[in-house]
Amino acid sequence: MTCVGLLALQGDFAAHEKVLGELGAESKPVKKPADLAGVQGLIIPGGESTTLLKLMAPVAMRPALEQFHAQGRPIFGTCAGLILLAQETLPPQESLGFIDIVARRNAYGRQIDSFLALGTPLTDDLSAEPLEMVFIRAPKIAQINPGVTPLAECRGEVVLARQGGVLVSSFHPELTQDRRVHQYFLKMLAAG
Amino acid sequence: MAETQFTLKTGLAEMLKGGVIMDVTTADQAKIAEDAGAVAVMALERVPADIRAQGGIARMADPTKIREIMEAVSIPVMAKARIGHFAEAQILQALGVDYVDESEVLTPADEAHHIDKFAFCVPFVCGARNLGEALRRIAEGAAMIRTKGEAGSGNVVEAVRHMRAVQGSMRKLTILGDEELMAAAKDHEAPYELVKMVAQTGKLPVPNFAAGGVATPSDASLMMQLGAESVFVGSGIFKSGDPQRRAHAIVQATTHYLDADLLARVSEDLGEAMVGIDISRLDDSELLQTRGW
Numbered sequence: 001m002t003c004v005g006l007l008a009l010q011g012d013f014a015a016h017e018k019v020l021g022e023l024g025a026e027s028k029p030v031k032k033p034a035d036l037a038g039v040q041g042l043i044i045p046g047g048e049s050t051t052l053l054k055l056m057a058p059v060a061m062r063p064a065l066e067q068f069h070a071q072g073r074p075i076f077g078t079c080a081g082l083i084l085l086a087q088e089t090l091p092p093q094e095s096l097g098f099i100d101i102v103a104r105r106n107a108y109g110r111q112i113d114s115f116l117a118l119g120t121p122l123t124d125d126l127s128a129e130p131l132e133m134v135f136i137r138a139p140k141i142a143q144i145n146p147g148v149t150p151l152a153e154c155r156g157e158v159v160l161a162r163q164g165g166v167l168v169s170s171f172h173p174e175l176t177q178d179r180r181v182h183q184y185f186l187k188m189l190a191a192g
Numbered sequence: 193m194a195e196t197q198f199t200l201k202t203g204l205a206e207m208l209k210g211g212v213i214m215d216v217t218t219a220d221q222a223k224i225a226e227d228a229g230a231v232a233v234m235a236l237e238r239v240p241a242d243i244r245a246q247g248g249i250a251r252m253a254d255p256t257k258i259r260e261i262m263e264a265v266s267i268p269v270m271a272k273a274r275i276g277h278f279a280e281a282q283i284l285q286a287l288g289v290d291y292v293d294e295s296e297v298l299t300p301a302d303e304a305h306h307i308d309k310f311a312f313c314v315p316f317v318c319g320a321r322n323l324g325e326a327l328r329r330i331a332e333g334a335a336m337i338r339t340k341g342e343a344g345s346g347n348v349v350e351a352v353r354h355m356r357a358v359q360g361s362m363r364k365l366t367i368l369g370d371e372e373l374m375a376a377a378k379d380h381e382a383p384y385e386l387v388k389m390v391a392q393t394g395k396l397p398v399p400n401f402a403a404g405g406v407a408t409p410s411d412a413s414l415m416m417q418l419g420a421e422s423v424f425v426g427s428g429i430f431k432s433g434d435p436q437r438r439a440h441a442i443v444q445a446t447t448h449y450l451d452a453d454l455l456a457r458v459s460e461d462l463g464e465a466m467v468g469i470d471i472s473r474l475d476d477s478e479l480l481q482t483r484g485w
Contacts, residue, residue: 008210009210009447010209010210010211010231010447011206011207011209011210011211012206012207012209013209013210014206014209015206031447031448031451046206046207047207047208047209047210047211047231048207048208048211048231048232048267048268050226050229050266050267051211051229051230051231051267051443054227054228054229054440054443055229055443055444055447058444079207080207091266105266106266109288110268110288110289110290111200111204111268111290111291111314111315112285112288112290112313112314114200114203114204115200116196116199116200134199134200134203136200136203136204136207137204137207137268137290172203175199175203175206176199
């Protein structure tokens with residue numbers, strides 16, 4: 001049975017857990033490197049990326065995630081997760097660099113600028129139906145480098161992208177009722 | 193539209209889960225909080241311990257201060273408005289703060305009514321001592337509930353009382369028959385529809401955080417184990433001997449709240465904690481938690 005790890009240091013990991021449960025997938029919280037044993041993939045949830053970095057360092061999560069990634073196990077990052085997975089961030093801060101994009105933090109503005117909108121899938125794997133997207137103090141993908149595939153866009157920005165086993169979204173599919181993005185990630189796990 | 197607003201407002205609270213929100217009065221303190229791993233900061237003029245000590249009318253912070261704090265950090269910035277003072281809240285929204293705390297720590301501006309929080313795009317957090325109070329605030333549009341505790345006391349006992357009251361009442365509702373819910377709504381002085389919703393789910397429809405008197409990593413762990421989804425720390429950090437170290441320790445403790453070995457490690461050698469107050473020695477008129485209706 002597929003088991004998805006949820007990086008549970010801080011953020012909305014419980015919302016992801018609920019979605020995975022609805023889709024019949026097992027999940028478990030990951031607070032320490034040892035918790036990565038026995039999970040086939042990992043979700044890095046929304047939250048505050050600066051806080052997540054402060055919580056990753058004392059438990060040596062970075063080398064563990066590097067090994068996890070090197071083993072080809074898929075990782076999906078939403079919002080703060082996207083920022084942590086990016087090659088580079090603006091303004092500069094530490095990141096894992098698992099996907100060759102530049103992420104601009106809080107690019108849409110403050111909470112008052114948070115919004116809900118319909119986005120457009122760019123791949124048949126998500127079907128062409130518009131996708132409801134929630135953006136909360138969201139980052140933008142400021143630059144996509146070769147090797148990264150855009151999978152959805154909204155208001156002229158790429159908001160879902162993939163490189164190999166790494167999937168990132170600047171929006172929060174865990175906060176809506178549309179399950180296509182999580183289903184897509186579970187298919188990545190099954191294929192891996 | 194109302195549903196969209198609710199998703200966006202509670203959405204930010206979802207992102208703050210498992211984190212620590214720290215009271216700060218200056219941009220420098222905000223930087224220290226962010227560097228320690230705070231998930232958000234609460235901008236205010238005086239921390240509750242000073243409000244308690246100095247007395248006088250406590251109001252919304254000076255917009256200059258709030259702006260400085262917003263410029264200093266990239267994490268969300270919250271700010272407090274007086275209970276019922278919707279004009280302060282309008283100003284805070286215009287400043288672009290990320291959350292407004294309609295707070296009993298400030299001197300109430302209205303002794304009968306709270307702010308109509310549906311009238312705002314900015315989300316609100318409100319304090320509650322029991323389930324009825326929590327549901328009344330949610331019915332007014334609050335997108336996050338926190339315990340009131342007794343702010344500025346350095347004593348966690350009231351936060352524990354309030355969290356236990358809310359959690360216990362919710363558990364009791366889940367075993368009632370449908371025909372008993374109207375009487376329960378009457379007892380709790382809460383809207384029937386919300387009482388019914390809690391009876392079905394066993395939890396509040398918005399995130400439920402802890403606040404008021406949290407001063408140590410073990411206090412944070414205690415509140416998380418009692419069902420809090422995040423922790424506010426007011427005076428506890430910047431009224432202590434080594435704010436940086438204590439802030440870092442409370443952040444780690446809130447994430448790893450079940451890991452006693454780690455809690456022991458981060459609790460070591462934190463220096464002087466804030467001086468606490470025995471609540472039973474406070475006069476009723478000195479309590480902040482009784483403000484709110």
